[in-house]
Amino acid sequence: MSRILVVDDEDEVRSAICRRLSRDGHEVVSAENADAGEACLADTEAPFDVVITDMSMEDGESGVRMLKAALQRSVFTEVIVLTAYGNVKNAVECMKLGAYDYVEKNIPDVDVYELLMLKIERALEQHRLTMRTAH
Amino acid sequence: MPESGAQHNVTPLEFLRLSNRQFSLALTQHTLRDFLSESLAEALRITGGLRAFIARIEQETGELIVVETAGSGWTRKNRKLRLEPHHETQRGITGFVAITGEPYRSDDVKADPHHLNLFEDAQSEMAVPFFDSEGRVRGVVNIDSDRLAAFDDLHVAQVTALAEAMGVALAFDEFRCRERLLVDIGLDLAAITEIDALAQRVVNVTSKALQCEGCSVFLYEESTQTLRLRASRGALARQISEVSYRPGQGLTGTVFETGETIRLEDPRSDPRWAGLFPEFTPAESSSFLAVPVVGRDRMLGVVRVSRPRSRTAWFRARFTESDERMLTTIAGQFGTAVENIGTFNRSVRSERMAAWGELSAKSAHMIGNRTFAIKGDLNELKFVLANCTREISEDTTLSQEQVETCLASVLELTDSIERGIFRLEEILREFRDFVMATQLKPVRGDLNKTVRETVRETFPRRTTLTLKEEYCATPLMVLFDPVKLKRALSELIENAVSFMQGEDGTLQVLVRMVPAGEESAREHLLPMRSYACVSIADSGPGVPEEMKTQIFNPFFSSRVKGMGLGLSIVKGIVDAHHGVIRETGEPGHGARFIIYLPTESAAETPTK
Numbered sequence A: 001m002s003r004i005l006v007v008d009d010e011d012e013v014r015s016a017i018c019r020r021l022s023r024d025g026h027e028v029v030s031a032e033n034a035d036a037g038e039a040c041l042a043d044t045e046a047p048f049d050v051v052i053t054d055m056s057m058e059d060g061e062s063g064v065r066m067l068k069a070a071l072q073r074s075v076f077t078e079v080i081v082l083t084a085y086g087n088v089k090n091a092v093e094c095m096k097l098g099a100y101d102y103v104e105k106n107i108p109d110v111d112v113y114e115l116l117m118l119k120i121e122r123a124l125e126q127h128r129l130t131m132r133t134a135h
Numbered sequence B: 001m002p003e004s005g006a007q008h009n010v011t012p013l014e015f016l017r018l019s020n021r022q023f024s025l026a027l028t029q030h031t032l033r034d035f036l037s038e039s040l041a042e043a044l045r046i047t048g049g050l051r052a053f054i055a056r057i058e059q060e061t062g063e064l065i066v067v068e069t070a071g072s073g074w075t076r077k078n079r080k081l082r083l084e085p086h087h088e089t090q091r092g093i094t095g096f097v098a099i100t101g102e103p104y105r106s107d108d109v110k111a112d113p114h115h116l117n118l119f120e121d122a123q124s125e126m127a128v129p130f131f132d133s134e135g136r137v138r139g140v141v142n143i144d145s146d147r148l149a150a151f152d153d154l155h156v157a158q159v160t161a162l163a164e165a166m167g168v169a170l171a172f173d174e175f176r177c178r179e180r181l182l183v184d185i186g187l188d189l190a191a192i193t194e195i196d197a198l199a200q201r202v203v204n205v206t207s208k209a210l211q212c213e214g215c216s217v218f219l220y221e222e223s224t225q226t227l228r229l230r231a232s233r234g235a236l237a238r239q240i241s242e243v244s245y246r247p248g249q250g251l252t253g254t255v256f257e258t259g260e261t262i263r264l265e266d267p268r269s270d271p272r273w274a275g276l277f278p279e280f281t282p283a284e285s286s287s288f289l290a291v292p293v294v295g296r297d298r299m300l301g302v303v304r305v306s307r308p309r310s311r312t313a314w315f316r317a318r319f320t321e322s323d324e325r326m327l328t329t330i331a332g333q334f335g336t337a338v339e340n341i342g343t344f345n346r347s348v349r350s351e352r353m354a355a356w357g358e359l360s361a362k363s364a365h366m367i368g369n370r371t372f373a374i375k376g377d378l379n380e381l382k383f384v385l386a387n388c389t390r391e392i393s394e395d396t397t398l399s400q401e402q403v404e405t406c407l408a409s410v411l412e413l414t415d416s417i418e419r420g421i422f423r424l425e426e427i428l429r430e431f432r433d434f435v436m437a438t439q440l441k442p443v444r445g446d447l448n449k450t451v452r453e454t455v456r457e458t459f460p461r462r463t464t465l466t467l468k469e470e471y472c473a474t475p476l477m478v479l480f481d482p483v484k485l486k487r488a489l490s491e492l493i494e495n496a497v498s499f500m501q502g503e504d505g506t507l508q509v510l511v512r513m514v515p516a517g518e519e520s521a522r523e524h525l526l527p528m529r530s531y532a533c534v535s536i537a538d539s540g541p542g543v544p545e546e547m548k549t550q551i552f553n554p555f556f557s558s559r560v561k562g563m564g565l566g567l568s569i570v571k572g573i574v575d576a577h578h579g580v581i582r583e584t585g586e587p588g589h590g591a592r593f594i595i596y597l598p599t600e601s602a603a604e605t606p607t608k
Helices: A011-023 A034-043 A062-073 A088-096 A112-134 B012-028 B032-047 B092-100 B153-191 B195-209 B235-239 B250-258 B321-394 B400-436 B447-458 B482-499 B519-523 B566-576
Strands: A003-007 A027-031 A050-054 A078-083 A101-104 B051-057 B064-071 B104-106 B124-131 B137-145 B214-221 B226-233 B262-264 B285-294 B299-308 B443-446 B466-470 B477-480 B506-514 B531-537 B580-583 B592-598
Touching: A003 A011, A003 A034, A011 A027, A011 A112, A011 B321, A027 A034, A034 A050, A034 A062, A050 A062, A050 A112, A062 A078, A062 A088, A078 A088, A078 A112, A088 A101, A101 A112, A112 B321, B012 B032, B012 B153, B032 B051, B032 B064, B032 B137, B032 B153, B051 B092, B064 B092, B064 B137, B092 B104, B092 B124, B092 B137, B104 B153, B124 B153, B137 B153, B153 B195, B153 B321, B195 B214, B195 B226, B195 B299, B195 B321, B214 B235, B214 B250, B226 B235, B226 B250, B226 B299, B250 B262, B250 B285, B250 B299, B285 B321, B299 B321, B321 B400, B400 B566, B443 B447, B447 B466, B447 B477, B447 B482, B447 B506, B447 B531, B477 B482, B477 B592, B482 B506, B482 B531, B482 B566, B566 B580, B566 B592
Parallel strands: A003 A027, A003 A050, A050 A078, A078 A101, B466 B506
Antiparallel strands: B051 B064, B051 B137, B104 B124, B124 B137, B214 B226, B214 B299, B262 B285, B285 B299, B443 B477, B506 B531, B531 B592, B580 B592
């Protein structure tokens, strides 16, 4: 079981992701914007294993802010950024800043939730690896 | 026996003063009629004649029409006198003078073969022509008397001087009329915002100013690459938009291609004459004048005028140099107005696109998020269903078979919902591509490479279709956004392939360099420069003629599937590269899309 923070300003999106993650047995916390997300980061004793954040919430850069805050809290946290289709430029920027990966929300013919779960599994794998090497 | 002999009513000094005054009035007069009327009265006074009239030549028919009378014996009827100079028994001395262009004096009209007996009491008569700036006879001053030999050489010389002043006044009046027309049309053209109305106004003003029965306005149409008739007076008036010339075809096409005016008296004898769509039958056609309509950096069209062969052989209805200047000025104003409308429409269009883009970017984002959430629900629903199946079949009165049937129909529904959502996402993708078509990140690269990659990624692997590729032998370095250009090219290739389904078709991809000034680029009226050119041609049904103008418009689609944004996205991407895209295929024989990208860096370099 892992601890995952989900940050997205759309209620339906947030609850859909949380529900899917819970199904796989993860402990999920959610926030409706970057500010609330940062508060969540500060609130917990142990850092989150994975943070999933939307790219654009209050503004187009809120995802980047969330990413920076998460990595500042703990370099071992893996961050996955959700983007709208075509916003690859921002996504690549996030990768450069240290995000684990990005997922486009609307890819025709793809069940994005399964894709997201796959990426989370891999992120957790990565997380476990780095934790092992670190200790 | 009637009285005879000439009498002189003015001294030489008085006449000198009179003639000076008339010449200066000729250039300052405000109404031509008043001036002519006064001049005629003076001519009658100084010669001591009985009556006088001025007849003007009507340009279109060559008839002499009485426009001013003085003296006695005039009735409502004989004031409407028309003389036909070509008709020997109907022309009288006046008509004879109109043809010869020489003054004429008859001391005894009853014995004169030229005389036409209009007034019983006339005994002697004199007639003097007046001319326009081109030296053509424009009218005749006629004076008669009830005395024999009432006029002498001095009278003729004096009336000739007055007639010359009339010629000047007439020319000046025409000049002022034309000037007024030009000012009017200038104001009109600035106020009219619809091209066909504009063209019609040009036809009206031109045919009035140049007194011509035939006048046609042609404008170049990019989609069909022809000069299309937009307004006309004469035989073509009923065939607006049906009549067209190719650049270089006939006299009209030649004017367009060379940008040079053509002025001819007998167009049929010119080797360039095609006689395709004349305003008059070939037998009737005579004078022809065509000038180009020039825009800021390209030819826009042609304005041409024609007069029928004059029914009177003596009168030449040819267009003069001043007609040519007039028409060139009108065409110039028309050209500016056409370009202004174009600019206006473009700016309205781009404003509309911007507003539309903003709207669709925002709504695509909102819809995208909702779709994403619905996909989550669907994912969950499938999971719940799968779990339930087991439980239901363990604890129910229904048979295993019944449960499975029920479940199968539910799964069918979820699949359908899933397909619907995927389709929705495809539409969203189309929207976003449309919005972002113009946001380029250009880099300098080899166009060959990008096209080759796109073909490899897009052309189906298992297919009955044939692929023919031809690339430029040397790297073709162009500043372009490879991602966007790939998007455009793959759209074209996918379209081509889908239109050739079930056929043994051929997709032909050609990449080449088009040096500055090459024929193919000139045909599309591109600015002089070198281009990198990608051509994608298929052997499908092609684009029907009537659709060619619309295929690049957003929401245009000949198929039920899709938003119809595909080609407008392609055009948006090409436009953003400062390039040009054309569909040049022949309907029925396949579509051919050609993209021209400027090779020198006209595309803006990316700003960081």
